[in-house]
Amino acid sequence: MGIALAGGTDIAKYAGDVVVMNLRGVELLLRESRIATRKVKENLAWAFGYNSVLVPVAAGLLYPAVYLSPQYAALAMSMSSVIVSLWSTVPL
Numbered sequence: 001m002g003i004a005l006a007g008g009t010d011i012a013k014y015a016g017d018v019v020v021m022n023l024r025g026v027e028l029l030l031r032e033s034r035i036a037t038r039k040v041k042e043n044l045a046w047a048f049g050y051n052s053v054l055v056p057v058a059a060g061l062l063y064p065a066v067y068l069s070p071q072y073a074a075l076a077m078s079m080s081s082v083i084v085s086l087w088s089t090v091p092l
């Protein structure tokens with residue numbers, strides 16, 4: 001990743017992935033990237049946990065004890081995406 005200062009040359013600003021106004025901007029950029037990385041890891045954990053529980057239920061592995069009609073199984077599986085999307089918008 002390239003970081004360019006706003007007061008630098010135009011070619012450096014064009015080549016940089018991120019342009020910051022001063023060096024404090026780099027600190028803010030690193031902090032925000034850590035927050036984003038943590039949120040991605042949380043989303044993966046929630047999605048893995050949710051899907052590891054509900055995929056067998058939706059597939060009918062627990063049929064005599066637990067049965068979901070196809071409509072509810074599809075709804076349960078689509079809720080995984082909804083939960084991850086909503087979890088992404090929650091501020092830390």
